[in-house]
Amino acid sequence: MNILVFAEQIDGSFKKSAFEAVSYASQIAQAHSGNVTAVVPGNVADDKLAELANFGASKIVSIKHDKLNGFNAETYAKVICNTATSENSGIVVISNTYSGKSVAPRVAARLKAGIASGVISMPNTSNGFVVRRGVFSGKAFADVNLTTDVKVLAITPNTFNTIENKQAVNIINAESGLADTDFTTQSVEINRVTGKIPLTEAEIVVSGGRGLKGPENWHLVEDLATALGAATACSKPVSDMHWRPHSEHVGQTGITIKPNLYFAIGISGAIQHLAGVSSSKVIVAINKDPEAPFFKAADYGIVGDAFEIMPKIIEAAKAFKNS
Amino acid sequence: MKILVCVSNVPDTTTKVTFTENNTQFNTGGVQFIINPYDELSLTRALEITEKQGGTVTTVTVGLADTEASIRKALAIGANDAVRINAAPTDAYFVAEQIAAYAKAENFDLIFTGRESIDYNGGQVCGLLAEMLGLPSVNVITSIEVEGGKATMERDIDGGKEKVSANLPLVVSAQKELTEPRIPNMRGIMAARTKPLKVVEPAGVAATSATVGFELPAPKGSVKLISVEDAGSIIGILHNEAKII
Numbered sequence: 001m002n003i004l005v006f007a008e009q010i011d012g013s014f015k016k017s018a019f020e021a022v023s024y025a026s027q028i029a030q031a032h033s034g035n036v037t038a039v040v041p042g043n044v045a046d047d048k049l050a051e052l053a054n055f056g057a058s059k060i061v062s063i064k065h066d067k068l069n070g071f072n073a074e075t076y077a078k079v080i081c082n083t084a085t086s087e088n089s090g091i092v093v094i095s096n097t098y099s100g101k102s103v104a105p106r107v108a109a110r111l112k113a114g115i116a117s118g119v120i121s122m123p124n125t126s127n128g129f130v131v132r133r134g135v136f137s138g139k140a141f142a143d144v145n146l147t148t149d150v151k152v153l154a155i156t157p158n159t160f161n162t163i164e165n166k167q168a169v170n171i172i173n174a175e176s177g178l179a180d181t182d183f184t185t186q187s188v189e190i191n192r193v194t195g196k197i198p199l200t201e202a203e204i205v206v207s208g209g210r211g212l213k214g215p216e217n218w219h220l221v222e223d224l225a226t227a228l229g230a231a232t233a234c235s236k237p238v239s240d241m242h243w244r245p246h247s248e249h250v251g252q253t254g255i256t257i258k259p260n261l262y263f264a265i266g267i268s269g270a271i272q273h274l275a276g277v278s279s280s281k282v283i284v285a286i287n288k289d290p291e292a293p294f295f296k297a298a299d300y301g302i303v304g305d306a307f308e309i310m311p312k313i314i315e316a317a318k319a320f321k322n323s
Numbered sequence: 324m325k326i327l328v329c330v331s332n333v334p335d336t337t338t339k340v341t342f343t344e345n346n347t348q349f350n351t352g353g354v355q356f357i358i359n360p361y362d363e364l365s366l367t368r369a370l371e372i373t374e375k376q377g378g379t380v381t382t383v384t385v386g387l388a389d390t391e392a393s394i395r396k397a398l399a400i401g402a403n404d405a406v407r408i409n410a411a412p413t414d415a416y417f418v419a420e421q422i423a424a425y426a427k428a429e430n431f432d433l434i435f436t437g438r439e440s441i442d443y444n445g446g447q448v449c450g451l452l453a454e455m456l457g458l459p460s461v462n463v464i465t466s467i468e469v470e471g472g473k474a475t476m477e478r479d480i481d482g483g484k485e486k487v488s489a490n491l492p493l494v495v496s497a498q499k500e501l502t503e504p505r506i507p508n509m510r511g512i513m514a515a516r517t518k519p520l521k522v523v524e525p526a527g528v529a530a531t532s533a534t535v536g537f538e539l540p541a542p543k544g545s546v547k548l549i550s551v552e553d554a555g556s557i558i559g560i561l562h563n564e565a566k567i568i
């Protein structure tokens with residue numbers, strides 16, 4: 001079975017999730033005697049494209065077009081589907097990032113393919129084609145059987161490891177087949193937060209709640225995050241009170257995350273918050289209320305005043321970093 | 324301006340999730356259903372747009388009769404009329420096909436969906452619907468202004484934000500920040516009783532997926548407590564014991 005991977009790039013470089021997606025596809029290909037082709041819309045240099053071959057892509061279809069440098073759901077779906085058709089792909093693998101979430105359903109509709117998003121397992125083909133995904137904002141899992149000939153899988157970042165599987169590089173430069181009229185949405189301005197780790201990709205997240213009493217105390221979250229190389233996050237009340245931007249709100253109605261380590265500082269652990277973070281591998285909860293629900297979900301807990309506890313942890317984290 | 328808002332009927336956020344029928348069905352017993360929070364944002368923003376420049380807001384829901392409480396709430400918030408496509412939703416593809424079949428003949432200028440439903444979290448309806456209708460789509464918008472047949476939006480992208488523009492007609496999905504949801508007032512609740520709620524039969528479409536089972540996450544072991552005096556030792560524990568840093 002041939003598998004196509006949409007390998008996402010930003011400014012000519014691949015994200016870690018692109019390598020995860022190629023590694024994931026490569027494992028399916030090995031189990032089903034197939035080949036992995038990666039499709040890359042936008043101008044990416046050949047030496048960068050070749051990085052995908054390190055993780056199992058034996059063919060890379062590069063579609064260099066200035067207007068494809070920025071992400072556009074409609075035109076990206078067209079070039080991905082054209083490639084899937086010409087490569088006779090039975091599975092299309094896409095990362096479940098913001099861009100991936102925009103393009104995957106469009107790809108599925110164009111190919112009349114069943115789609116599963118937020119996938120967290122390899123496909124089980126013993127009885128159909130079943131993949132597992134998180135539902136109810138992380139409160140449960142669903143096993144979904146895709147019954148169409150072509151399948152679209154949008155896989156959750158930070159779930160599958162990158163696996164070295166070096167292939168000979170076969171880079172094909174393909175025409176986009178797009179006309180100017182295909183670009184129906186126009187990018188006016190892009191503002192990326194530089195110097196900060198994006199929440200959805202972070203392996204460590206330090207998060208604060210109402211227990212921090214005000215935005216002026218957020219340096220406690222930021223100092224620990226800096227020492228650990230972590231992203232920062234917050235609970236819903238904190239973003240509702242505008243102490244922190246909405247983009248940092250994790251939970252059922254915010255961002256669902258799956259880091260290796262989640263520090264919850266001054267967050268009681270409402271069911272809606274836990275739904276968005278409970279897939280974290282290890283959770284550390286700090287709260288002065290020993291009855292806080294977070295202590296039931298956490299692996300490690302410290303019961304006490306965050307203002308007394310945090311300086312000690314920050315100091316230890318700085319010492320660890322410098323050791 | 325003719326706006327369609329897709330409204331999903333979902334379990335309340337405080338719901339304790341359990342399953343029945345050998346873990347193949349969500350247990351709706353005792354569960355309170357609400358309008359999907361992202362759809363509420365869509366509805367409010369749609370009303371703000373039509374209040375400013377005229378037009379109508381229609382809601383569409385794919386669901387059986389038990390979804391009508393949520394639909395009436397959407398009417399109470401301010402939608403002009405509502406459509407219920409009389410089918411139990413099986414997956415996002417099915418839902419999008421049903422809405423597309425209805426919307427095709429209606430020539431909406433703008434179609435809102437939520438970023439995702441808070442139960443099945445697929446986030447697929449916006450893109451599926453747009454592709455089925457041959458329209459552009461912009462996902463996870465945090466603002467939208469409409470003027471002269473053109474929409475200017477801000478959306479979340481990986482690691483930041485992007486300002487984009489597109490001509491109408493257009494399909495967008497609402498992200499938090501889009502606006503503050505409205506609470507229905509008594510006048511709205513009274514008015515909702517007489518607003519049109521049209522029921523249409525579903526279009527026959529082929530299934531593309533089936534949920535074959537559910538599972539709850541394994542229960543967590545007990546928490547290991549560290550004293551306040553030894554708080555700094557958590558870093559060593561995470562390195563040596565949990566091997567996570």
